[in-house]
Every structure is written in C-alpha cells, then in structure tokens.
Amino acid sequence: MLPESLDCHKHMIEIKNLSFSYGEQKVISDLNFTVRERDFVGVIGSNGAGKSTLLKMIVGLLTPSEGDIKLFGESVRKFRDWERIGYVPQKNAFNPLFPATVREVVLSGLYNNKNVFRRLSRQQQRKCDDALEVMRIQNIQDRRVGMLSGGQQQRVFLARALINHPDLLILDEPTVGIDVETQAAFFELITHMHAHHHMTFLMVSHDIDMIRNYLGHDPIQRNGKINFYSHHSHELQNCAAEDLQHSLT
Numbered sequence: 568m569l570p571e572s573l574d575c576h577k578h579m580i581e582i583k584n585l586s587f588s589y590g591e592q593k594v595i596s597d598l599n600f601t602v603r604e605r606d607f608v609g610v611i612g613s614n615g616a617g618k619s620t621l622l623k624m625i626v627g628l629l630t631p632s633e634g635d636i637k638l639f640g641e642s643v644r645k646f647r648d649w650e651r652i653g654y655v656p657q658k659n660a661f662n663p664l665f666p667a668t669v670r671e672v673v674l675s676g677l678y679n680n681k682n683v684f685r686r687l688s689r690q691q692q693r694k695c696d697d698a699l700e701v702m703r704i705q706n707i708q709d710r711r712v713g714m715l716s717g718g719q720q721q722r723v724f725l726a727r728a729l730i731n732h733p734d735l736l737i738l739d740e741p742t743v744g745i746d747v748e749t750q751a752a753f754f755e756l757i758t759h760m761h762a763h764h765h766m767t768f769l770m771v772s773h774d775i776d777m778i779r780n781y782l783g784h785d786p787i788q789r790n791g792k793i794n795f796y797s798h799h800s801h802e803l804q805n806c807a808a809e810d811l812q813h814s815l816t
C-alpha cells in the first residue's frame with residue numbers, strides 16, 4: 568500500500584455502510600467499498616447475489632435502505648453530473664417494433680434534459696461516428712434496433728454508453744449474448760481503454776477467467792456472495808510516473 572501522500576487517485580465511487588432490502592429480503596448488507604480513479608473493479612457472484620442491485624443503487628435507479636454512495640465526492644442523492652458515467656444495464660432488449668435506428672439510439676446517449684430538443688452539432692455527430700466505429704456498427708447505423716440480433720443490440724448499448732467519453736463506465740454483464748470472438752475483442756477494447764485512456768471501470772461479469780486474467784486470482788473483498796476483484800492502479804504505479812505516461816499517450 569502506498570502512503571496516503573502518494574494516493575493522488577480521486578475517489579470515483581465511495582460506498583459506506585450500504586444495505587439494501589427488497590421488502591423482507593436483505594440483498595446487500597453493510598458494504599464498504601471505494602473505487603478510485605483508474606481502477607478496474609470486477610464484480611463476481613452467483614445468480615441472485617445482489618450484483619445488479621448494487622449497480623442500480625450506484626446509478627441512482629434504486630435508493631439504499633441504509634448507508635450512502637458518493638459519486639465523484641457527491642452523494643448519489645444529489646448527484647446530477649450523469650454524463651460522466653456510462654452505464655450499460657443487464658439484459659437489454661428492444662421490442663422489435665421499437666422505431667429508432669441504431670444511430671438515433673447511440674445519439675440519445677448525449678441527451679440530457681437541457682438539450683433534448685436542440686439540433687445536434689457537428690461535434691456531437693462526430694462523437695456518434697467515433698462510438699459507432701469503436702463498437703464496429705457503422706455499417707448498421709441506419710437499421711432499426713428492434714430488428715437486430717441480441718449481440719448487435721448489446722453493441723449499440725455500449726456505443727451509447729461511450730458517446731460522452733465517460734470517466735466511469737459501469738457495465739452489468741456486458742457480453743451476455745455476444746459471440747465468443749466479439750467478446751474477446753470487447754475485453755481487449757475495454758482493457759485498452761483502461762490502460763491507455765485512463766478510464767475507470769466497474770463491471771459485473773460471469774467470465775471468471777477474464778476477471779482473473781486481468782485482475783488477479785484473489786478477490787480483494789467479499790460481501791455476502793459478492794466478490795470484488797480489482798486492479799488498483801494507485802497501488803501499482805506512482806502518480807508522477809502515471810501522469811508522465813498520460814501526457815505521452
């Protein structure tokens with residue numbers, strides 16, 4: 568562990584004494600956990616362990632029964648800067664009749680209450696082109712999303728999450744329904760983003776091999792049936808070296 572003075576990595580997510588129950592069923596109990604800038608945290612656990620519930624609390628879709636979550640230093644209850652966070656929920660599926668095209672869905676990642684009715688700028692269209700290219704879906708951008716395969720739809724959701732260049736990407740089993748080849752390419756892409764673009768990741772996955780290969784064999788923390796694996800950049804490199812590397816990439 569580095570001394571406090573060298574820990575220059577900001578806290579992206581701070582979880583304190585967090586508990587959550589659905590009625591009588593307690594799903595998360597007294598969880599304390601911190602995700603720092605540039606960490607890659609993998610969350611593994613059996614079905615029903617509470618992983619999705621945890622992510623939903625982090626992105627403000629569920630309210631904790633007890634405790635608090637801070638995002639970029641601010642309580643999730645007051646947090647408004649959602650553009651800094653990309654979130655891909657589990658088991659997305661569009662109704663086949665859903666009328667939007669791939670491009671429209673990806674662009675919708677840019678909308679907030681303020682600009683939903685504004686004309687999109689050239690820069691925003693470029694961001695969309697970049698996100699489509701990264702997920703290799705430029706060739707299907709004019710197709711209706713409801714008509715695509717599950718794996719193609721998942722790529723659309725990922726492109727939508729990436730369009731704002733978020734600082735923090737939260738992914739709930741992002742490769743479910745994606746073929747093995749695309750899964751490998753996807754993991755390569757996100758590990759590249761982590762290593763070279765200094766993004767922070769929190770990812771639920773059932774792919775224990777991928778998690779262990781990238782984050783090590785032993786969980787750094789357990790809560791009930793949930794195991795947390797992490798690549799702590801702040802423990803592996805000192806900040807000056809990292810900043811130099813950042814300025815060179």
Ligand SMILES: Nc1ncnc2c1ncn2[C@@H]1O[C@H](COP(=O)(O)OP(=O)(O)OP(=O)(O)O)[C@@H](O)[C@H]1O
Pocket residue numbers: 589594612613614615616617618619620621657
């Ligand atoms: N809306 C809900 N109302 C009541 N109980 C729920 C609700 N959503 C989830 N649960 C229950 O809470 C528990 C945790 O569910 P959650 O979806 O967080 O688990 P998970 O670890 O993500 O599981 P999986 O790996 O199967 O996706 C399960 O027992 C589930 O049945």
